[in-house]
Amino acid sequence: MKKLTILLAISLSTAQINYSGELAAKYMNRISDKSEINLPYRMISFNLGYTLGAIDINTVSGIEYRNKPAESSYILREAYLAYYPQWGEMKIGKQIHAWGSVDGNNPTDNLNPYDYYYLFKVGEGRKIGVFSFSTKIYFGNSNLEAVIIPKYEKNRFPYGEKDFPLSSPVEPQIEYPVKNEFQFGFRLQTPMGESDLGLSIFKGNDRSPTMTAANVLFENENNYQLNPLLGYRETTVWGLDFVTFFGDFTLRGEGAIFKSRTPILQLNLLKTSPSLYELQHDITYSQYVIQVEYSTPSNILLSGQLIGNSLQNEAYEWYHASSSELVIFPPPKFQPGMGNPLAMFSELALLFSSTGVLMDDRLELKGNMMLNLDKKGNMLSGSIGYSPLINWKLETTITKFTGDKGDFDNTFTIMEDFSNLAFRMIYNF
Amino acid sequence: MKNINFKIQSHYFIRSLLLIITMIFPIINNAQQTGLSIIKKMEQLKKPSDSETIMKMTLVSKKGNKERSRSRVLTTIEKNYEDGIYKMKSLLRFSEPKEVNGTAFLTWDRIDAKFDDQWLYLPALKKVKRIRANDKERSFMGSDFTYEDLSGRDLKSDNYELIGEDVVHGSECYIINAIPIDKKTQYGSRMIWVEKENFLMKKVEFYNKKGKQIKILDIPNHVKNRDYWMATKLTMHNIQKSHKTVLEVLKFNYDQGLNDNIFTESYLKRR
Numbered sequence: 001m002k003k004l005t006i007l008l009a010i011s012l013s014t015a016q017i018n019y020s021g022e023l024a025a026k027y028m029n030r031i032s033d034k035s036e037i038n039l040p041y042r043m044i045s046f047n048l049g050y051t052l053g054a055i056d057i058n059t060v061s062g063i064e065y066r067n068k069p070a071e072s073s074y075i076l077r078e079a080y081l082a083y084y085p086q087w088g089e090m091k092i093g094k095q096i097h098a099w100g101s102v103d104g105n106n107p108t109d110n111l112n113p114y115d116y117y118y119l120f121k122v123g124e125g126r127k128i129g130v131f132s133f134s135t136k137i138y139f140g141n142s143n144l145e146a147v148i149i150p151k152y153e154k155n156r157f158p159y160g161e162k163d164f165p166l167s168s169p170v171e172p173q174i175e176y177p178v179k180n181e182f183q184f185g186f187r188l189q190t191p192m193g194e195s196d197l198g199l200s201i202f203k204g205n206d207r208s209p210t211m212t213a214a215n216v217l218f219e220n221e222n223n224y225q226l227n228p229l230l231g232y233r234e235t236t237v238w239g240l241d242f243v244t245f246f247g248d249f250t251l252r253g254e255g256a257i258f259k260s261r262t263p264i265l266q267l268n269l270l271k272t273s274p275s276l277y278e279l280q281h282d283i284t285y286s287q288y289v290i291q292v293e294y295s296t297p298s299n300i301l302l303s304g305q306l307i308g309n310s311l312q313n314e315a316y317e318w319y320h321a322s323s324s325e326l327v328i329f330p331p332p333k334f335q336p337g338m339g340n341p342l343a344m345f346s347e348l349a350l351l352f353s354s355t356g357v358l359m360d361d362r363l364e365l366k367g368n369m370m371l372n373l374d375k376k377g378n379m380l381s382g383s384i385g386y387s388p389l390i391n392w393k394l395e396t397t398i399t400k401f402t403g404d405k406g407d408f409d410n411t412f413t414i415m416e417d418f419s420n421l422a423f424r425m426i427y428n429f
Numbered sequence: 430m431k432n433i434n435f436k437i438q439s440h441y442f443i444r445s446l447l448l449i450i451t452m453i454f455p456i457i458n459n460a461q462q463t464g465l466s467i468i469k470k471m472e473q474l475k476k477p478s479d480s481e482t483i484m485k486m487t488l489v490s491k492k493g494n495k496e497r498s499r500s501r502v503l504t505t506i507e508k509n510y511e512d513g514i515y516k517m518k519s520l521l522r523f524s525e526p527k528e529v530n531g532t533a534f535l536t537w538d539r540i541d542a543k544f545d546d547q548w549l550y551l552p553a554l555k556k557v558k559r560i561r562a563n564d565k566e567r568s569f570m571g572s573d574f575t576y577e578d579l580s581g582r583d584l585k586s587d588n589y590e591l592i593g594e595d596v597v598h599g600s601e602c603y604i605i606n607a608i609p610i611d612k613k614t615q616y617g618s619r620m621i622w623v624e625k626e627n628f629l630m631k632k633v634e635f636y637n638k639k640g641k642q643i644k645i646l647d648i649p650n651h652v653k654n655r656d657y658w659m660a661t662k663l664t665m666h667n668i669q670k671s672h673k674t675v676l677e678v679l680k681f682n683y684d685q686g687l688n689d690n691i692f693t694e695s696y697l698k699r700r
Contacts, residue, residue: 018700020527020530020531020700047700049700051699051700056699056700058700082699084690084695084696084699085690086688086689086690087690088690088693088695089695096555097555098554098555098556100556101558101559103554103556103558104554122553122554123551123553123554123555123556124553124554124555125553136694136695138690138693138695143694191546194542194544194546194561196559243558243559245544245561250560250561297566297567298568299567299568299570299571357571359490360488360490360497360498360499360571361488361499361501361526361571362499387528390499390500390525390526391526391527391528393528428526428527428528428530429527
């Protein structure tokens with residue numbers, strides 16, 4: 001006991017506790033009628049870390065807040081234990097991972113579900129932590145990373161949010177929840193001359209639900225109505241990413257092939273409705289991002305991303321749940337259940353962004369543009385951040401969506417009413 | 430994403446800052462000095478095998494009689510290698526301002542490579558990015574130091590002429606005029622003040638190619654820490670912009686026997 005007390009005392013005396021965070025107040029209003037856009041935002045983010053030699057304990061938590069009606073909720077985004085031996089790292093707990101080489105919109109980065117309330121945030125801000133075990137092993141200049149996720153987590157969508165145009169009115173019922181929650185992935189990263197190459201595989205479950213079966217109501221042989229029942233496909237993602245340099249330009253690229261299929265359903269035949277038909281959907285789709293970066297002599301960072309996704313192969317069968325008799329129903333609409341969240345906006349899009357910091361870090365200017373190359377539509381965004389005092393910042397952002405007046409299904413048309421002016425006051429500590 | 434602009438060539442900063450701030454006490458040679466011999470003595474610095482430095486960088490702008498300043502605090506960790514592959518590995522991490530807390534650079538300086546291997550960690554992306562940039566005339570992080578100022582020049586790249594003596598910051602100094610032989614530089618010449626007694630750099634005046642003075646580097650104070658001399662404060666005055674950058678060493682540790690795994694992507698992400 002005495003030894004343990006001494007050991008504990010030594011541990012505490014050599015340990016380091018660190019903390020940092022952000023306090024933010026935000027107000028958003030529509031450009032069209034100046035009405036408030038009332039969505040939750042992260043009012044407090046708090047990072048707390050404890051370091052003892054090669055061991056870290058880290059937590060990232062916060063308060064999510066909605067202005068009207070004033071309501072708040074505590075969120076634990078990450079909480080994990082990390083160990084850094086000579087050969088690499090090991091982590092266990094609720095974590096946010098990051099794979100791939102491009103800055104956001106990564107098709108190979110599928111370890112975490114997305115929080116669609118934060119769709120327009122870059123990087124980890126729009127991810128949801130998952131309980132996982134991960135390890136990274138270094139050998140020479142290469143490294144191998146393995147991630148095991150024993151517990152499944154789905155994407156968070158804004159349901160019933162009248163202020164978010166892409167929101168569904170109600171959360172759909174999931175008739176076929178994930179049976180096999182175990183997911184895993186590996187990533188090998190190796191240098192090739194002055195370039196880096198990454199190869200990855202991830203085997204898991206879609207985070208967005210898709211049609212898995214349907215209750216079919218027949219009026220007659222040719223006239224019927226399909227009422228979809230939702231579940232999650234099993235998807236394996238093969239990924240490749242690279243970074244290379246041409247003079248002052250940096251080229252990053254990332255591509256992924258998604259092989260996705262409806263899982264074998266385990267139905268209780270006694271409870272099976274005679275009108276139930278199941279879908280066996282096998283899909284192969286691909287997503288890619290090519291990113292070019294250039295930093296001007298005055299340290300303004302310019303970046304462009306070409307984002308593409310396409311369906312490569314699709315096969316489907318409908319069969320009666322009880323009799324297994326094959327039937328002919330129309331093909332289900334393809335929806336990616338994994339990958340780049342911006343794939344819902346366009347099959348082919350171009351993103352430009354620029355960031356400049358002036359006046360000794362006091363003034364920050366940002367500009368973003370997303371051009372839909374597939375259909376008509378674009379998003380323009382500009383932001384000014386001013387820091388009157390160190391660690392304080394006032395930020396104004398204007399975002400404008402333009403769609404196609406004649407195409408009401410166009411995502412950019414739907415988003416037009418979301419064009420907004422946002423104000424944020426931020427304090428970093 | 431303010432931190433993204435902090436990237437590029439941070440290793441020059443670490444390497445040269447250590448050259449500037451750590452100088453082993455040289456053997457005093459009373460023989461006739463030439464410009465080259467003085468600079469050689471200044472360059473013959475034994476660096477520590479590894480070091481960890483916490484420093485404050487303050488950017489000061491002047492409008493009329495009013496000065497406004499903004500500071501950053503950063504830690505640099507460096508290890509020299511003698512394995513025939515690397516010269517040095519280094520890590521630079523920002524802790525202030527809080528908005529960029531955790532932004533960090535890792536550099537592997539290879540002996541035979543044209544460019545160093547460099548990685549940038551951005552907490553907002555939670556991702557380590559491989560980066561590279563090669564324009565030495567650019568400002569380092571919006572400061573008055575360019576990457577060229579920080580990386581220094583090869584001894585053979587300039588002609589050194591001893592042009593006089595002067596008293597600077599209370600020290601007797603040689604004045605050396607460095608005229609570039611290798612014209613790949615933003616400067617037409619540099620005037621260097623080297624303390625007579627310990628061969629410590631005390632002041633540098635930078636001139637453009639038209640002969641106009643553009644910047645002045647002041648290094649008023651040095652302290653001796655065991656075998657090493659250390660500059661505790663460096664001020665770069667940008668005459669054209671009425672702006673200056675002050676670098677102050679807050680803490681300095683060396684020869685700690687740092688492990689190699691500090692210079693990996695995993696450590697780069699540690700807070």
